[in-house]
Amino acid sequence: MIKKECQICFERLRKRRFLKVTANCNHELDVCKLCVGKHIQTQLESNGNIEIYCPSSDCKEEMQHEDVKRIASKKVFERYDKLTLTQTLSKLPDFRWCKNSRCGAGQINFEGDNSPLMTCEACRQKYCYTHDVPWHEGLTCSEYDSIKLGEDKATQNLLDIETKPCPKCGVRIIKNGGCDHMTCTIKTCKYEFCWLCFADYVKIKRNGESSHERTCKLYVTDPQNF
Structure with missing residues (x-):
């Protein structure tokens, strides 16, 4: 009995368990029907994607409506059919x-x-x-x-008044009272700056209030310069 290995599940199965995924596939039959069905289901459930391609690593042929109907379970095909209709209507x-x-x-x-x-x-x-x-x-x-x-316009004006962009990443930040030492709320940024003049608080901590912009009310000349 001749068996071959599925390139997805690596099970050695009878040749009849393999199938041509699309009419345009011209590669060796190397993915079993069960894995193609799971591939279709995964694409629908994880991405809501109706553009489903042959799962063979050497193929980029898109599965057509009749291909999905032929291979997928009844429940999965019904979901695919509904998504196809929904997306088609939405484009009108x-x-x-x-x-x-x-x-x-x-x-x-x-x-x-x-x-x-x-x-x-x-x-x-x-x-x-x-x-x-x-x-x-x-x-x-x-x-x-x-x-x-x-x-x-009113909403934009309110945003301009109540929020300011982080000088590093540009995400707008709301100041809910407190001091003017701000820390960006974005985890990948966490930039510290002055709410009034956007000065870098790392420099302010290291060099003192003279690191604020000269126009900032928090700016203080370094006493050593007097």
């Missing part, structure tokens, strides 16, 4: 998902921005095609834009 420019989190339906609005009010055919939730949000009752899309622009 006129398609919008219902904004009711408990619904999961969606539909196409062929009139687009000319008729932005959409009503879900499944749950009757109203939502806006143009802004892709629950319907802004009592406001036209232009009025909604004006309010949203004002809110965004």
Whole structure:
């Protein structure tokens, strides 16, 4: 009885346990059906990925819908089929998902921005095609834009006032009272600096307050220079 080794599980199996993964695969049959099925399941569960390629190390052929259906279990294929439909619909420019989190339906609005009010055919939730949000009752899309622009600007102004970027990594940091000696909250950074002038606190600790920028209120001339 002739057996061969699967390049993934390394089991020696009968030749009939191996299969051609895609119609375009032209390599030796070196991966068993069980491992291909597990490969498909792993791609779906870990990445939500519907672009699945032949697991053979020497092959880059993408598995087609009929390949997945032929090899995967019924449960795995149903998940793949649903993800494929979802991603295909999401790419349609006129398609919008219902904004009711408990619904999961969606539909196409062929009139687009000319008729932005959409009503879900499944749950009757109203939502806006143009802004892709629950319907802004009592406001036209232009009025909604004006309010949203004002809110965004106010939020940005607040961020500019309440936060500052770390001089080293650029991540914005909030100061919740206390002294002006700051430490970046990013674990891979932990840069220490002055909240007022961004001076390096390693230098301040080593050389004293003269290491602050001259315009900083914490700057003090080195007494040895008097």
